């Protein structure tokens with residue numbers, strides 16, 4: 564056995580990018596250098612990779628960018644980890660750089676904000692769906708922009724195909740959020756997200772944390788960030804940010820409360836010795852890290868890829884918590900899988916390691932049903948690709964439908980989904996089957 568998940572790459576992988584061939588380790592792990600050199604427009608990105616890929620791939624990428632709903636932002640760290648010898652199949656490239664030739668038409672049942680987060684928002688930027696938990700969108704920017712982002716309705720700047728709802732970091736808006744949390748005693752658990760907590764300043768982490776710690780009924784909160792996967796060096800070189808999180812976690816512990824980080828690794832290729840050092844530092848400082856992956860076609864939709872990821876995360880003391888069946892997000896149909904694929908992979912993952920490090924595979928039920936265990940459907944018509952979930956503790960009496968991607972269905976069913984009358988009939992039939 565080779566125990567590959569215990570090995571971490573230590574090479575200077577960024578030097579294969581011509582622009583960064585002379586950048587030394589000390590510079591590369593400086594979070595300010597990473598921020599300053601993040602790639603934020605497709606022309607610059609194409610210039611950087613022009614000597615690494617052939618002209619067809621460059622053209623394909625250019626056309627892909629023009630059709631995506633997300634603004635562009637990629638860290639030098641992630642861009643260097645893309646396998647430029649095999650960009651078509653590279654699991655990191657697939658998550659951040661769309662190729663027009665791989666894009667597929669959206670599912671006809673897709674809507675912007677498919678999880679209905681804005682409908683369940685009593686205050687702008689706060690989603691209160693589960694009785695004791697709320698999601699606080701503190702800001703609308705991230706260290707990277709993922710093409711599959713569920714929150715593409717708000718995250719990043721407007722693109723040719725998407726106009727965004729504004730949830731900028733602002734004291735006035737935050738005050739309304741804290742007010743709501745204060746006067747809602749059933750709330751115990753707050754997720755601070757965005758955007759991404761990595762982009763909150765150390766002083767803002769402290770401000771939000773202190774405010775929440777003062778509220779008696781709040782027992783736990785977590786900072787959600789893709790940062791450890793996108794730019795792990797920040798934890799090592801931005802002492803102010805890391806110490807702000809660590810002192811908050813310690814302060815919370817003294818109040819018998821929990822503050823932790825929820826992060827978002829999708830594939831082992833995102834993990835290097837820099838990641839390991841960063842996770843070790845958080846561990847030493849007493850900050851618990853859990854991981855939530857998105858289940859993606861061509862990224863982590865095989866038992867081998869998912870088991871390797873889960874075991875590597877465990878090795879770094881990062882606990883695998885959820886694997887989300889990919890939401891219906893504009894422009895990402897090529898990345899979605901069927902619920903059945905998730906069930907098949909989950910069967911292999913369970914038993915590969917300790918139960919507490921084994922993620923639960925969930926469907927985040929479209930229209931605001933919340934996270935449902937992927938197995939817990941009331942009915943699943945594999946031919947039409949419709950699964951039906953209920954959420955008695957979230958929205959009693961309602962039914963929530965998830966739709967498998969069209970590419971996972973037979974040609975006949977794909978054609979049926981293009982016709983309005985058949986769409987309605989398929990939905991009617993599946994709802995009838997649940998009764």
Ligand code: SF4
Pocket residue numbers: 704705706707708709711712713714718757758759789
């Ligand atoms: S980091 Fe998170 S919130 Fe930001 S674009 Fe990626 S998935 Fe969306």
